[in-house]
Amino acid sequence: MKSNQERITIDGIDKEILRHLMEDARKPILEIGRKLGISGAAVHQRLRKLESSGLITGSKFVINPKVLGYSTMAFIGIYLDKAMRNPEAVKQLREIPEVLECHYTTGNWSILIKLLCRDNEHLMQLLNTQIQAIEGVSRTETFISLNQQIDRQIGL
Amino acid sequence: MKSNQERITIDGIDKEILRHLMEDARKPILEIGRKLGISGAAVHQRLRKLESSGLITGSKFVINPKVLGYSTMAFIGIYLDKAMRNPEAVKQLREIPEVLECHYTTGNWSILIKLLCRDNEHLMQLLNTQIQAIEGVSRTETFISLNQQIDRQIGL
DNA sequence: ATTGAAATATGTTCGTA
DNA sequence: TACGAACATATTTCAAT
Numbered sequence: 001m002k003s004n005q006e007r008i009t010i011d012g013i014d015k016e017i018l019r020h021l022m023e024d025a026r027k028p029i030l031e032i033g034r035k036l037g038i039s040g041a042a043v044h045q046r047l048r049k050l051e052s053s054g055l056i057t058g059s060k061f062v063i064n065p066k067v068l069g070y071s072t073m074a075f076i077g078i079y080l081d082k083a084m085r086n087p088e089a090v091k092q093l094r095e096i097p098e099v100l101e102c103h104y105t106t107g108n109w110s111i112l113i114k115l116l117c118r119d120n121e122h123l124m125q126l127l128n129t130q131i132q133a134i135e136g137v138s139r140t141e142t143f144i145s146l147n148q149q150i151d152r153q154i155g156l
Numbered sequence: 157m158k159s160n161q162e163r164i165t166i167d168g169i170d171k172e173i174l175r176h177l178m179e180d181a182r183k184p185i186l187e188i189g190r191k192l193g194i195s196g197a198a199v200h201q202r203l204r205k206l207e208s209s210g211l212i213t214g215s216k217f218v219i220n221p222k223v224l225g226y227s228t229m230a231f232i233g234i235y236l237d238k239a240m241r242n243p244e245a246v247k248q249l250r251e252i253p254e255v256l257e258c259h260y261t262t263g264n265w266s267i268l269i270k271l272l273c274r275d276n277e278h279l280m281q282l283l284n285t286q287i288q289a290i291e292g293v294s295r296t297e298t299f300i301s302l303n304q305q306i307d308r309q310i311g312l
Numbered sequence: 313a314t315t316g317a318a319a320t321a322t323g324t325t326c327g328t329a
Numbered sequence: 330t331a332c333g334a335a336c337a338t339a340t341t342t343c344a345a346t
Contacts, residue, residue: 008223018217025181025215030322042331044324055223059181061174062213065310067164075231075261075268077299090305102306105231105299112231112299116310143261143268149246150258154221154272184323184339198314200341 008053013038014046015156018056022153025059070098070116072123073145077109078137085136086110092134098126109141120144164209169194170202171312174212178309181215226254226272228279229301233265234293241292242266248290254282265297276300 013036020032029047030040050056065071080089086104093099093113101114117123123144131140169192176188185203186196206212221227236245242260249255249269257270273279279300287296 018219021217022219023214023216025217028322038330039332040323041325041333045330053223055219057218057220058179059215059217060179060309061177061181061215063174063178063211063309063312064213067209067211068310068312070310073259075259094306097311099306100308100310101304103229103231103299103301104303104305105301107297107299109299112301113306141263143263143265145259145261145268147260148257149260150250150255150269152256153216153219154224154226154256155253156219156224186339194313195315196339197316197341197343201313 008049008055010050010055010156014050017043017046018050018156021059022156025061065116069118072117072119073148074115074117074123075143075145076113076115076127076131077105077141077143078111078113078131079108079139080110080136081138082136083110089134089136093131096126096130098122164205164211166206166211166312170206173199173202174206174312177215178312181217221272225274228273228275229304230271230273230279231299231301232269232271232283232287233261233297233299234267234269234287235264235295236266236292237294238292239266245290245292249287252282252286254278 016036017029017032020027020035029043033040033043036043047056078089080086089111090102093102093111096115098115098117099113100116103112104110105112115123115126117126123142127140127142131137172192173185173188176183176191185199189196189199192199203212234245236242245267246258249258249267252271254271254273255269256272259268260266261268271279271282273282279298283296283298287293
């Protein structure tokens with residue numbers, strides 16, 4: 001949970017350990033050790049180093065939103081008429097659980113958000129009743145993701 | 157790893173279990189059981205049910221890309237001049253490790269990608285030498301994320 | 313669906329090299 | 330760094346309810 005300032009050198013073994021755990025966070029470190037030909041204690045020690053370096057942020061179970069009925073992903077570019085309202089707008093966006101990402105961006109929009117909703121109707125409802133209702137939002141541009149082909153973390 | 161067709165009813169205890177593991181994939185199920193007031197075996201059995209239902213896709217270690225020197229995130233809208241080339245373009249985008257997401261989208265663009273690079277220079281280099289080089293790419297629009305304020309999964 | 317107990321496997325620490 | 334041994338926990342299965 002703590003991160004040190006020290007710059008860390010990540011060797012090939014560290015990368016292998018991380019590759020395993022980025023794929024399956026519950027893979028036993030003893031098993032990883034066996035595959036790499038080092039002891040479990042060594043893997044454990046390296047993980048502690050990687051954690052304290054801040055490289056490892058945490059671990060997550062990944063759930064399939066479609067099973068919950070969420071099958072429509074969309075990106076929405078938001079124009080804010082007053083830049084000073086940005087933090088307040090973000091605060092309100094955070095209250096909408098369907099908003100998964102929110103970025104201040106260069107370009108035409110003030111903010112770009114990614115959101116996940118059940119269907120197009122749900123999307124329209126969110127736009128009309130939640131997002132457009134936020135003070136300072138003057139206009140939005142919606143891009144529906146018809147199909148997500150790639151979804152991954154940065155490689156090692 | 158297998159998913160059944162059966163629709164599953166997720167009760168409050170299932171949600172609590174998932175909430176714990178979505179926050180920390182390595183949290184011991186015995187500990188979760190203790191917090192919820194049920195046995196570890198019960199948690200274990202519910203997890204098997206949730207896995208076979210397809211709700212749980214997997215688990216991941218999350219790493220902090222900034223520690224690796226990746227601090228510039230950008231979204232790029234891509235215009236393809238021939239829709240039939242789309243699958244080939246996606247195939248080539250997949251070869252670029254900096255491309256984290258790729259969506260077919262409604263609207264002006266054919267494709268929207270999210271990518272993570274070291275800095276603006278790296279971004280420019282990717283655009284000029286990798287992305288613009290893909291056959292069928294006629295034009296791109298780049299939006300740099302100045303600051304990501306929200307990053308989460310859908311809630312339960 | 314849930315439990316406790318038993319068997320197996322893993323996590324963690326520590327002394328040593 | 331890495332190791333192995335020792336100890337503490339966790340996972341997994343199972344019979345019973």
